[in-house]
Amino acid sequence: MPDAKMRILVVDDFSTMRRIVRNLLKELGFTNVDEAEDGAIALQKLNAEPFEFVITDWNMPNMDGLTLLQTVRSTPTLKHLPVLMITAEAKKENIIAAAQAGASGYIVKPFTAATLSEKLNKIFEKMAVA
C-alpha cells in the first residue's frame, strides 16, 4: 500500500482539473499534494524539493506531459520517480508512446477515485517487486 503521507505533484494546465485530481486523492487519503501548471514548472518543483509521486496531464503548453516524463527519466536524481499519465484519449499510439517513455501508469479521463486507487496500488505493487 502506498504511504498516505507521500508527497504527490499534480501537473495540469487546467486548474479545475488539478482540483478534481486533488479531491480524488483526498478521498483516497492523500493530502500531501502540490500542483504545477505545466511540465516546465513541474520540473522546477521536482528539482527543488522531494516528491514521491507525479500525476501529470499529457496536453499542456510550454512543456507537455510526455516531455516531462522523458526529462524525468533522463535525470539521474529523478529517474526512479513513479509517473502516472492522465489523458483524455484511449488511443493505442498514445498508450504506446507513454509506455515507451517510461510511464508507470496510464489513466483515461474521466475517472473515479476507485480507478485512481487501483492504478496507484498497481504502480506501488510493481515498485515493491522491483
Added chain:
Amino acid sequence: MSDFAGMEDLLQDFLQEAGDLLSDVDNKLVDLEKSPDDRGLLNDIFRGFHTIKGGAGFLNAAELVTLCHRTETLFDKLRNGELALSPELMDMIMAATKGVRNMFGDLSSGVQPPPAPADLLISLKAAAEGQPAPVVAQDAAAGADAGSPDWDALHAAVSGQQAAVSGEVIPAAASGAENEHGARPAGKEDARGNLPAPQAQHKSGGGGGGGRRVDVARENTIRVDTARLDQVLNLSGEIGLTKNRLTSLRADILAGKNDSETLHALDQAVSQLDLLVSDLQNSVMKTRMQPIGRLFQKYPRIARDLARQLGKDVELVLAGEETEVDKNMIEDLSDPLVHLIRNAVDHGVESPEERAMAGKSAKSLVRLEARQEGDHIVIVVADDGHGMAQEAIRAKAVEKGLITEEEANTLDDRQSFNLILMPGFSTKTEISDVSGRGVGMDVVKTNIQKLNGSIEIRSEPGKGSVFLISLPLTLAILPVLLVLLGDQPFALPLSLVREILPIERDKVQEVGGKSTLVVRGEILPVIPLVRLLGWQQERYPEYGVLMQTAERSFILGVDSFAGRDDAVIKSLEDFRPHGVAGVTTLSNGQIVLILDMKELLSDPGVINGRVPALEAG
C-alpha cells in the same frame, strides 16, 4: 433540481475557467482567419477544446464531451496539415464554439446540456474525415433545441461503429436532420430576424458569441491574486494591534491619566488607525478589481461575426486590456459595450464600396480601449467610419418629436450628439436585426449611469465617431458635494457638479414662466432643491450648483454648503424613498441622504416654474 448536486463548486470553477478558455479560443479563431496556417494557433485551439473536453468528462456532460471531441479531432487534422482550413470549415468551427458556449449556459443553470445540433455534429465528423461537409447553418444556437427522439438514432448511426460510417450513411443522416428541423437551415437568418423581441434577445444572449444568457445569475465567485489577500490580512492584523494600543490608552485615560505623553500617544494611534483603515479600504477594493481584458476578449468575435454577416471588413483593435475595473462593473459593462460595438460595425463604418469611394482603406478599424485617468476609468469605442452630422441628428430628433425646433437651435455640438442617447431615437428608420435588438442607445446610457458613469460622444463627418465612457474606480465610494437646506445636509454626486455660483436675485430672469440665469451665454433654469423635495420654500436660495446630467444642465438652488466628502454608500434596499440613492454617515455621526438627481428630475412638474420671490427670511 440541479443535475449537479454536490458538484456545485466544481461546476463553478469549471465554468469560469473553461469560459475564459473558450473566449481565448474565440479570439484565436479570429486570428486564425488572418493566418490560417499558423501551427501555434491551431495547436492552442486544439488544446482548448481538448482541455474543456477533459473537464466536461468529470461533470458527466456527455454531450459537451462529444461536441468538443469532434471539434478537437478536426483541429488535430488541421494542425497536422492533413486538412486545410476553408471558409466553410471556419463557419463550422464557429458554430461549434457557439454550441459549446450554449452548453456552458445550460450547465450554469444547473442542467445537463442537450445534444448539439445533429447536422453540426455530422458535419464536424465528415469534415475531419476529409469528406465534403454538408452545409452548416451559421447559427448553432437556433438548432440547440434539436434534442428530439430522432437524435439517438442519428448518434448511433454516426458514432456507434466508426468503421461503418461511409459516404452513404452521412447524407442519409444529414437529410434526417433536415427533416427534423423542417425547412430551417435555408431560411434561418430570416426566421431569426422575425423572432419576437424577448426571444431574439435570449438567443443572442446565449449564442451571440460571448454574451451570457439573460436568465443566468451573475457570477458570484472571484479569482484574487493571493498577494492581494495577504495584504488585506496583513492590514487587518495591523489594525488589530492599533486597536489594542487604543484599548490600553482608553484604560489609562479613564483612570485619569491625561498628561501630554498619553495624549500624544492617543493622537499617534488614531492617526495610524486612520492610515491603516484607508489602506485596508483600498486593498479590499483591489481584491474586487479584475483586468478588463476578460471582458474585452469576447468582442473581436462578435465584431467579426457581425461584419461578416454585413459583408464588411472590420477589425476590432483592443488596447488597455490590463486596466483593472471593479468586478460588478465589468459585468454591467458587458451589454452596453456589445451594443456600442455592434453599433460601430453596423452603423458606424461603411461598406467596402463606400470606403473605396471615400478613398479610405477597405478594412475599417473599430478601437476598443480602456485606461485609467486619475480616479476614473475611461473606455473608448471609436470607429473610422462616416461619422455623424449634427444637423441630421437635430432634424431627426425634431421629427421624432423628442425636442422642439426651438430647443434644437440652442443645442451645441456635444448636446446634439447626446440626442442619440434619448429614448426613441434611432437614426436608421428601420430597426436592423443586428444592432437594433429592440433596445437603443438610451439603454446604454441608462446602464452607464447606473454605474455612476457618463458617456460622451464625439464625431467628425467622414472621419468617424468616438464614444467615451467615463466610470468611477469603484462603486462603493462616491465623491459627493454636501449642500445645506437650512441645517439639513444633503449629498449630491460630485460627478454631476460642474460649478458653484452665487445666485444674485436681480440677475434671475423669468423666461416663459421659468426662473433662469445666464451663465457665460448659456440660459439655464434655476430649480430650487426644496421644490424637488416637495418642501415648502422658506427663503430664496443663495447659492446655485450648476449640474449636468446627460439630458440637461441646470442650476440647483440651495441655501449653503457643508463641503465635499467621499461617501461610503449604504443602500436602502427594502425602503428607498423616491429620489434617494442611499445614505452615508458624516464624520460627526450625522446621517445624510444621497440624492438621485435623475429620479428627482423625472417628475416634469418640478422642472418648470419660477422661484417664488419670498421675502428674505
